[in-house]
Amino acid sequence: MPQTQFEELEKTKKPQNQFKLFDIYDVSDVKVEDPGMRRYINLDPRLMVKSHGRIREKFGKGKTNLIEIFANLIAVPGHRGKKHKIQTSWKTGKYSQNMKIVLKCLKIIQEKTKQNPIQVLVTAIENAAPRDGVTVIEYGGARYPQAVDISPLRRITMTLRHIVQGSYDKSFNKKTKIEQALANEIIKAYNNEADGYSIAKKKDSERQADSAR
16 A cells, blocks of 8 residues: 555654754754853754844843854854954955855864764853953042953853854855854863963963953
């Protein structure tokens, strides 16, 4: 007796636990070793990671997919504090363009490391996230630097911003494309290489905090 079309469709369906991010990358085995950052790294498998700005509550960024945060930071790579550097022609602020850069970057990481690029990105963030920072307090009319612990959510966004800024500097007016520079920076952070921009920023932040204790 021939099978019905419904039975054939049921056989081709993927189980829910095998659903992948972008239908490409399996995130079920991705591990976040840092206990503080674990609750703020969202890796929900979706075909399109776009919240449309609906998540507005306090600490809502922890509910936003990590890849979406990464793509949004690529939209403003030139910012350095209150200053703003010139942006290149490949950056117009379009979501589709940002996500294409991210997908090309993940593909390059997978080809170079032969590992799950989402796991490489998560481990790179854990390695390059600064634990201590410096703020300024005013006492008796004078301003003093004071060492503080950095919150887990800020550690994530700060590290992603450092990765984007370091990659931007290495691709601006150079032959290296932005997706290649991003992949190289993430791999350096994953391997804890000292010449990586994000690793250098982490050490600099912790060094300043140590001197301000």
